[in-house]
Amino acid sequence: MLTIPEAQQRLLPEMYPLLQSRYRILQSIQLMQPIGRRTLAESLKMTEREIRKETDILREQGLLDIQKLGMVCTSDGIAVIEQLRALVYEWSGLTQLAKLLEKRFGLQHVIVVPGDYNEDETVLTLLGKEAAHQFLSNIIGEQVVAVTGGKSVASLAQFLQPIDAKQNVTFVAARGGIGHEMQMQANTLVATFAMQMNAQHRTLFLPEHLSEQAYQAMLKEPMVIEMMAYYDRADCVIHGIGSAEEMAVRRNSSPEDLRILEEKGAVSEAFGYYFNAEGAIVHRIRTIGIQLEQVEQCKHVIAVAAGKQKVNAMLSYFKVAPKQTIFITDEAAAKEIAERYL
């Protein structure tokens, strides 16, 4: 038998894409408000005219308000977004995609947000929102949270909210690091996260490439010993998944390291580990950091990664990903994965 929404869709097939597009616009406005037509159009890869047409309707409906600084979502608009989220995700097949990935890779939970990370910046915000929501709804009492670097992980920051003083949360940098791209580094992120949540944090400023000697020496440092203890106690890990090549290049790895990685078939990177297509560890950055075994002991593991170009890395890492992993990705990547397994 036909359900009413199905019947509605049969009678009005053009409704679905329109609804989806308009939802996307309203959602983006909510995430980027206040925002102007042109900026929004650029962000959503749409023409100014199209944005204008749709926002005119949304304004008439009282879902958004136009102010001097730009367009903002009204409370009605937010209510509409909330009410229709499940429906839109269901219709876009996002829920189905998520279930598919969950099953295929034996992960605890998968969330697929609409859009393509490579084409639309708001996708990053959506990733962060969902990841933060997952994280916040899972922390209870005293917690040690290990955090890696990267844009995906950084996206959580704006959605973290202050918590009860009773709950004692400590963010610790999952690996030592220093220097380039401070904004996305683990050390920076733990500080930001802690500030947003009125929580504690521990940083670990260390070079990324230690010689064997230096490494052994560092192991005796009190600061390092303290961090190692934290890693042992970690309750939660929030991490990204990187493409091996990209990561190596970004880390200014030495030519010999690059050669070694390529030789050993490294595909993905997470917590400083490099994995090949079969999920075997083929290399590790010689610095202080959380161990894979310690990650596996964590109650909660939140992985955030998006974009088609990371699909190979995801597939590789999923071979070893702990089953308690909650994975947040974007539609483009999820579809790419689904296509390969169809």
Next chain:
Amino acid sequence: MLTIPEAQQRLLPEMYPLLQSRYRILQSIQLMQPIGRRTLAESLKMTEREIRKETDILREQGLLDIQKLGMVCTSDGIAVIEQLRALVYEWSGLTQLAKLLEKRFGLQHVIVVPGDYNEDETVLTLLGKEAAHQFLSNIIGEQVVAVTGGKSVASLAQFLQPIDAKQNVTFVAARGGIGHEMQMQANTLVATFAMQMNAQHRTLFLPEHLSEQAYQAMLKEPMVIEMMAYYDRADCVIHGIGSAEEMAVRRNSSPEDLRILEEKGAVSEAFGYYFNAEGAIVHRIRTIGIQLEQVEQCKHVIAVAAGKQKVNAMLSYFKVAPKQTIFITDEAAAKEIAERYL
């Protein structure tokens, strides 16, 4: 809090009129199939192009099939119509209108079908469909059903279905009649209804205007006595409501009768009774027929009438209508009534 359909409507306000119009087209096709573009366009007072655009979409959706003889509804199309009926009626305010009339006139149940009887022939079919549905779902066991004439009542015919042999239904003409407009006469209708349902029927062929003498003589006729007995036992009445003037003209009433009717302020007509605006009986055709008191004794009374020009008649008759009356009318009339009482 916003419901999901409400949210959907807020985000996609143009959906509702489109859905309604497309529903109307599909519904009309179902009622008039097989039918061509041009005939349908004329019937719905739309342009051929518009019909073409919509039916193209409906065909793509597999809701209708295009055959040599014209367009027909597929089983999917019928399912969609059934599923969305309640929704469309609710959105069009038809349900609300019906409730309003129910309350205002103290009727058991009111059904308002979309459209305007004066502008769209399919409205008559809808009236018949709903009325037949009401009738069929109310007959249980042995039943005597009195039926008057008129187009509205005639519209039930095509929707009456054969019933169980165990159930013994007898249609009786509510009044004597003979001559003009056989098609719509009570005597013709009872025969048609009975044939459709494999039921019994009794006709009463009598002149519409009897002299006092002839009337008294007739009362002694066995045939008439039998009919009177049926009227006494009647379980159900199906009748129309007429505008006094129209009816008088159609019945070729004598100029003196016309004058009398006008003088006494006759507005409405039902079962051969004429009522004034206050609902008082001002005249009665002198022929054999069911008595108003007998109608009031019936378990079920189904009244069918549509069109703006009958609003005055409806309002007049409702002053005396039995409270067990189920009234089926069209949107145009219902709105007209609602406006007068707002």
Next chain:
DNA sequence: TATAATGGGACGTTTTTTATCCCACTGTAT
């Protein structure tokens, strides 16, 4: 004070929609 971003207005161009034919075909009634 300079700048960058905002909403609103305007306008020529392009695309879509609309109204209205014609055509070949087919059941049906004469």
Next chain:
DNA sequence: ATACAGTGGGATAAAAAACGTCCCATTATA
């Protein structure tokens, strides 16, 4: 057998709507 009314599909010129793209005055912000 034949005329006819009604069918879907095709085509086309005109009208209308949508579109892309500027400009402009204004205004927070740096």
